[in-house]
């Protein structure tokens with residue numbers, strides 16, 4: 001039996017290539033051997049993976065994704081962790097959009113790459129960068145199993161009632177218009193970890209996950225299965241985010257086109273890059289907004305209030321979707337670090353059994369922890385997310401299963 005037990009996780013985003021090399025012992029990775037990021041020319045505000053050592057400079061010297069990936073390979077080789085190592089079991093690639101075609105981690109073949117290419121219209125910014133990462137990594141190690149792990153996959157279990165928009169069915173089906181959801185690896189990881197924190201198996205726990213980073217999304221997870229999420233056809237729907245508006249009346253788009261004479265690309269840019277917290281107050285970093293609020297800045301206060309109001313609405317909605325809620329889990333940059341957002345979002349929800357303990361909430365730390373009172377009916381948790389670990393776990397488990405079935409088949 002092969003002793004290969006390492007997985008290289010690659011996240012080829014629109015503006016950077018991030019990587020982590022994980023040593024797997026059994027089904028869960030235990031050690032991060034190395035990690036880093038090669039940043040590319042343009043900036044898109046894509047998520048910085050937590051816990052990563054930024055060893056490859058923040059330089060703008062990397063021309064494109066292919067060069068960035070080759071640089072990653074060289075960096076790893078220089079530390080004796082090269083891609084040619086026999087200990088490498090697989091490469092796990094984060095792929096943003098899997099459409100309805102990919103609902104599971106998938107072993108990459110030429111046919112799979114072609115199918116991911118067909119999904120580019122659904123994720124024009126992200127999927128092309130993911131595909132480049134896959135192609136370069138396959139060229140470097142054609143013999144190595146490479147696995148695509150999709151951001152949308154965890155949400156593919158949503159019932160039609162949650163996944164359908166109420167638009168003409170023929171038009172929707174023809175153009176793939178439905179709710180896919182994103183941040184799936186984070187929602188999967190955090191919902192499982194939150195269940196463990198209250199001593200339950202995932203199958204026994206109903207969890208609301210609030211992934212609040214620069215991008216933000218909520219999900220309702222019943223017994224380990226996602227039944228609703230706030231992002232939709234694209235990551236624009238749902239919560240107020242760093243630079244995205246989240247939910248709005250779709251007629252805003254027609255109005256801007258007709259009355260302001262704006263082109264589709266301009267409206268796209270406005271709603272994705274110049275809205276949300278940034279559009280409301282000129283800052284998209286919650287730390288800066290907190291500082292400004294403390295000085296009595298009204299625009300910052302308004303941005304915070306709009307953000308928190310939307311969040312509370314989703315918590316209430318997902319309580320109704322789930323019926324019984326065991327845990328509400330906060331994660332990602334804002335969710336893990338902002339006690340003020342957690343407190344404000346859940347304030348006044350005591351009639352729903354939801355309470356925060358001010359002392360526990362104020363404690364900072366990097367471990368998963370409860371911030372609700374010991375006797376609270378609904379546990380409230382802070383659970384640091386780890387998307388790389390989840391991608392590694394899924395890729396490794398697929399490679400192990402397929403090598404078993406090949407041997408036994």
Ligand code: AMP
Pocket residue numbers: 046047048212213214215242284285286287332333334337338
């Ligand atoms: P992420 O996309 O998960 O890396 O989250 C990035 C966002 O987290 C930043 O834009 C900040 O708004 C927020 N953030 C990070 N650290 C803190 C902190 N200590 N307090 C409040 N917000 C924070």
